[in-house]
Amino acid sequence: MTLLRLIFLTALLLPASAKALSVDVNFNQAANSVNAEIDLSSTVSLDFSVGFEKAVGLTPQNFSIDAELVSLTDPRVVNRLPTSLLTSLPAAFPVLISVEPDPTKGFAFSGAATIELYTKSLHYTQGTPLRLFHAHGDETFQDITLMTGSGSYRVRGSTGQFSDFLILVDLRDxxxxxxxxxxxxxxxxxxxxxxxxxxxxxxxxxxxxxxxxxxxxxxxxxxxxxxxxxxxxxxxxxxxxxxxxxxxxxxxxxxxxxxxxxxxxxxxxxxxx
The missing domain is CATH 1.20.1440 (de novo design (two linked rop proteins))
Structure with a gap:
């Protein structure tokens, strides 16, 4: 087999990054929260929610959530990992979620925002290395996990800012x-x-x-x-x-x-x- 053919076949086997999907968001202004049910493929789906202590301008015009399937080698992720040797995207859930309030509009919140993600695409086991990570702008992803649990996999975190969230396999001590x-x-x-x-x-x-x-x-x-x-x-x-x-x-x-x-x-x- 020629090297060119090997490279071509390898590329076919790697999951390609998909176009980001702007998801439908359910707004609950009274509870200062939003929720999105996201289906990215026949095997990858999730519920994603954000809750605020207080929020102003929490409307569809000001606040959006995007989600996409990404390659396990996507440089937007790999180049921002704490360590590429011990942290990685789970093959069953290579999902990048972006929360990007419109900078020209009047959205604001106070305190820490609570992030919850629930998916049947992953399964919780005792001692699971799956964690919720967040990155602001082009910064390195940081673990923000507060809780992990079953059902199939549920995780909660908090943040004082936005933009990108994902689940990583964290094998660090x-x-x-x-x-x-x-x-x-x-x-x-x-x-x-x-x-x-x-x-x-x-x-x-x-x-x-x-x-x-x-x-x-x-x-x-x-x-x-x-x-x-x-x-x-x-x-x-x-x-x-x-x-x-x-x-x-x-x-x-x-x-x-x-x-x-x-x-x-x-x-x-x-x-x-």
Whole structure:
């Protein structure tokens, strides 16, 4: 068999990226939520929902969801993985979901948005490596998982911003995942601390340092205590101490929403360790 023919046959066997499908979205303004039932092929379907603490301009004109089947080697995914050796798209569910509110319209939300995905195309098993990942713009995909469960596979996460979501098989050691999530939390804290009041900055920095120090010393119960205290502080705030608005123009940082997403997914990883 010639090399050219081998390359041609291999290309035929690889799943090709399909055109993104703009899906029908059901809006529930009273509940600040949206839901979409998405069928991408005879074997790939899912329910995808987003819930908000508060939202403004949550209408079909302002808010859209796209979904598509992508190649397992699609550079839009592969080049943005935490590691191409240990994280990958599941062959049974190579789905990329994009949430793109119109930047010229008035959509905005406060706090953390809750993301839920349910599919029969995947099956939950105890200790499953399937996780929900998110990336903003062209950034690297990050694990935002808060919960996984059966039915056939259900996953929940949270985010303080949009755009791309997918399920990945994550074979990294959980201690490495925890270390990565702590680094993300520390980096984001350092990036936004100057935007905060003295009291808010001190509270945030002290709790993050306490959490990080406890983990460095292998003291997971103490780390969990500091983490739960930080999450309580963030959940109790209404945007007074920590700015908590994201808008489609993407010109402000949703500090509270981002911190909640980072801390909640870290708590998930600590709980399953």
């Amino acid at each position: 959980n201690l490495d995942v925890i270390s990565d999530k702590v680094s993300q939390l520390e980096n984001f804290t350092n990036a936004v601390r100057q935007q905060l009041s003295f009291d808010a900055e001190t509270q945030l920095v002290d709790l993050v340092q306490e959490l990080s120090s406890a983990l460095d010393q292998g003291q997971h119960p103490q780390a969990m205590t500091a983490l739960n205290e930080l999450i309580h502080v963030l959940e109790s705030d209404n945007g007074t101490l920590y700015p908590d608005v994201w808008r489609s123009s993407d010109d402000v940082i949703n500090v509270r929403g981002r911190l909640l997403s980072l801390t909640q997914t870290l708590r998930y990883s600590l709980r399953i360790n």
